[in-house]
Amino acid sequence: MPRPSQEHKILDAALHCFAQRGYDGTRVKDIAECAGVTGGAIYRHYPSKEALARELYGRFMRTYSDALQQAASGNGPIGERLRRCLSAALTLYRANPAAMTFVLLRQHTFMPALPADFVYPVGVLERLIVEGQQSGTVRQGDPKLLAAIFAGCLLRPLIVSQLVAKGSFDPLRDERHDETIMQAAWSAVAAPT
Amino acid sequence: MPRPSQEHKILDAALHCFAQRGYDGTRVKDIAECAGVTGGAIYRHYPSKEALARELYGRFMRTYSDALQQAASGNGPIGERLRRCLSAALTLYRANPAAMTFVLLRQHTFMPALPADFVYPVGVLERLIVEGQQSGTVRQGDPKLLAAIFAGCLLRPLIVSQLVAKGSFDPLRDERHDETIMQAAWSAVAAPT
Numbered sequence: 335m336p337r338p339s340q341e342h343k344i345l346d347a348a349l350h351c352f353a354q355r356g357y358d359g360t361r362v363k364d365i366a367e368c369a370g371v372t373g374g375a376i377y378r379h380y381p382s383k384e385a386l387a388r389e390l391y392g393r394f395m396r397t398y399s400d401a402l403q404q405a406a407s408g409n410g411p412i413g414e415r416l417r418r419c420l421s422a423a424l425t426l427y428r429a430n431p432a433a434m435t436f437v438l439l440r441q442h443t444f445m446p447a448l449p450a451d452f453v454y455p456v457g458v459l460e461r462l463i464v465e466g467q468q469s470g471t472v473r474q475g476d477p478k479l480l481a482a483i484f485a486g487c488l489l490r491p492l493i494v495s496q497l498v499a500k501g502s503f504d505p506l507r508d509e510r511h512d513e514t515i516m517q518a519a520w521s522a523v524a525a526p527t
Numbered sequence: 528m529p530r531p532s533q534e535h536k537i538l539d540a541a542l543h544c545f546a547q548r549g550y551d552g553t554r555v556k557d558i559a560e561c562a563g564v565t566g567g568a569i570y571r572h573y574p575s576k577e578a579l580a581r582e583l584y585g586r587f588m589r590t591y592s593d594a595l596q597q598a599a600s601g602n603g604p605i606g607e608r609l610r611r612c613l614s615a616a617l618t619l620y621r622a623n624p625a626a627m628t629f630v631l632l633r634q635h636t637f638m639p640a641l642p643a644d645f646v647y648p649v650g651v652l653e654r655l656i657v658e659g660q661q662s663g664t665v666r667q668g669d670p671k672l673l674a675a676i677f678a679g680c681l682l683r684p685l686i687v688s689q690l691v692a693k694g695s696f697d698p699l700r701d702e703r704h705d706e707t708i709m710q711a712a713w714s715a716v717a718a719p720t
Binding site (some may be wrong): 357358439456473474475476478479480482483485486487488489490491493494503505511514515517518519521522523524526527 | 679
């Protein structure tokens, strides 16, 4: 079994490769080279690239979910708490863009690997939306749908940010655009005034 | 060179396989089986799975872009024209969910294959947003960012729709939720009243 530091190096190298070459274009050999370990060292811990990806997905998903649950808790109007959630997501993204991008864009591939009772980030948003509908500050409509729309207001800019060529428009590079995203996302779900 | 009908069959089969097994999990052999042709017939026209995917991506992207350009043209307030764009996207999705999902979720993989002067769907939205900002009906903020947010209000529900297990919540299965999506997306980008 790899030492903890080696495991960490492998996971970091995998994220780096997925971000650079895409998940499909990455082979275990590439990850090993980037981590400076042998392919055997990786296979001792993960039977396949998929298993490694699932581990990465699970770890970062937990971090993301915890951050959102903390942002959502506490007092304040629902608009404020939803705003804190977005802010937490942006902070996580900036701390580790490769991890956040992997988790958000590959969720359709790896999602089933998490336990059935796992609180997904979108579930945190959904609870806030239900609470907001009860107090009349959030618009009517299915809470799951509204949570998806709210999340989409960050997801699509994040995709643009990951697709851009160097030097062209990157909406998440600095914090200049955060206020637009937060106001737009809240307006999308807020009850009409 | 395959007959047109055979080519069509191959492209349809590829979409079907990508939707069922994912792009990564699909081999040329699977597409051939599903289309009822030989692997050789596919390779005569497309040198690789990637080339086939690029062809699919380009074709559907053109259809999608044309539909949005038509929806965006004509008279009416910007809110109405943006709404027609969303409605056109929903119509295309329902006509061919596999194609729309492939194009929207794999755009980070295949996007560079289109000509430099191609008008992307998000570019159509961006133009409407600039026009709306000039007339004061759309909120301030970078038009590319606002176009991405507007598109995100449909993209994330579409991802949910593609991820759901049978019998659970699918926000796009019927048209019941379209009005919520359209109102939320417009509120996200509309100037505050």
